[in-house]
Amino acid sequence: MSGTLTVPRAGAGAWLPRLAWAALAYNVLVILWGAVVRITGAGAGCGDHWPLCNGVVVPQSPTLHTVIEFSHRLTSAASGLLALALLALAFRATPRGHPARLGAALSLGLIVLEGLVGGVQVRLGLTADSTDPARGLVQGVHLANTFLLLGALLLTALWASGRPALRLRGQGRVLGLGTLGLVLTLVLGMAGAVTALGDLLFAPTPGTPLDTVRRDFGATAGLIENLRVVHPLLAVLTSAYLVWLVTALRRWRPSPGVTRWGAALVGVLALQMVAGFANVALKAPGWMQLTHLGLACIMWLVTVLLTYEALSALRRVPASARRGVTA
Known part of the structure; x- marks a missing residue:
């Protein structure tokens, strides 16, 4: 390459x-x-x-x-x-x-x-x-x-x-785990779109978020309401995986690009979690939804950049290290 x-x-x-x-x-x-x-x-x-x-x-x-x-x-x-x-x-x-x-x-x-x-x-x-x-x-x-x-x-x-x-051959588990990170981020975004739609059509219940969850699974609730809870749960899972992925890629594919975009991804994840909690606490006002979406776009792009840098860094890793990655 x-x-x-x-x-x-x-x-x-x-x-x-x-x-x-x-x-x-x-x-x-x-x-x-x-x-x-x-x-x-x-x-x-x-x-x-x-x-x-x-x-x-x-x-x-x-x-x-x-x-x-x-x-x-x-x-x-x-x-x-x-x-x-x-x-x-x-x-x-x-x-x-x-x-x-x-x-x-x-x-x-x-x-x-x-x-x-x-x-x-x-x-x-x-x-x-x-x-x-x-x-x-x-x-x-x-x-x-x-x-x-x-x-x-x-x-x-x-x-x-x-x-x-990009050369995909010979990338070992870095390709698979990086792709999984991209897929999880993509699915998280899709779930977020459904949740945002639910917030628009069915305003969150006054009171605590648990009150909204109870209503979302009430006898009269529809599918869009049922799915609203998926996004925050998936956000926790995806964030944990991406933080782990950043740590792993820094070890497997050490390079300035991986270090830079790994740190950027962790920072964006932190901002996105704060924005997500604020969105729930404030009952999903329009300006907060736009902020959340803007951060989601940035998070996706940074994840793509991190994966790209990790795959591009293969040419800079010694053969002995590559054998450890592909094992």
């Missing part, structure tokens, strides 16, 4: 990493704005029409909810244009076989899928005040696709900046 990838530093090559990092930052903002749509109940602002809004291209005399939903569609469409530009620039600035091309293609595909999932949600009426259990499923899938999109954009930006491609 080579230490760096060749990316021209003039013309299109100079713009490729800039565009990739900009696309990543922009999509995080789009995700947060999508949460605003959910929190404000504006998901039905364009009715059950998609991709049109209330049956027209540009809504006339729109309500506030229509403005919020339509603006989200516009910002999402801009994400697609950014992805197209990123793909075109990657093919122009890099040679055949360069991983930035693969990353840009995956990013575009995931953005298209993101739009389709959103469209299905609108066409099926799984927006606004809908308590259909299918809405929880779609919400979780939407979040999973969002995280995968952010991961693809992050890898594209790294590869466009000259960072090495």
Whole structure:
């Protein structure tokens, strides 16, 4: 595995990493704005029409909810244009076989899928005040696709900046345990999306969190309410595993990158736990939900970075140490 990838530093090559990092930052903002749509109940602002809004291209005399939903569609469409530009620039600035091309293609595909999932949600009426259990499923899938999109954009930006491609063969248990960390973080995010939906549709019961849990398993409670408790339980499990993973990777794959992003992940986990407790204590206000989601995006990206650094560090580990890892 080579230490760096060749990316021209003039013309299109100079713009490729800039565009990739900009696309990543922009999509995080789009995700947060999508949460605003959910929190404000504006998901039905364009009715059950998609991709049109209330049956027209540009809504006339729109309500506030229509403005919020339509603006989200516009910002999402801009994400697609950014992805197209990123793909075109990657093919122009890099040679055949360069991983930035693969990353840009995956990013575009995931953005298209993101739009389709959103469209299905609108066409099926799984927006606004809908308590259909299918809405929880779609919400979780939407979040999973969002995280995968952010991961693809992050890898594209790294590869466009000259960072090495990944070699999965010979990685031993580091690959398996790192993948498990990513899967747990992804599932945690999906569960969080369902819990956030439950907080929106079924306001937490006045009193202690236990009072809310009792109601969530009452005779009249629905599936979305039943699943609300899964997220905090999974958060404890996932956090414990990720802290252990950081410690293990520092020992198995010692490198500045693993040390840096391992420390960053532990810090983000601590912030996220505080935010989670505050969200429960404050009965899930909108601003706290946005903070929690923003930290979740950062946590996912840092976990991807840590895994990437650990897999990239294989070339710097002596053969004797590698035998210990793969045993």
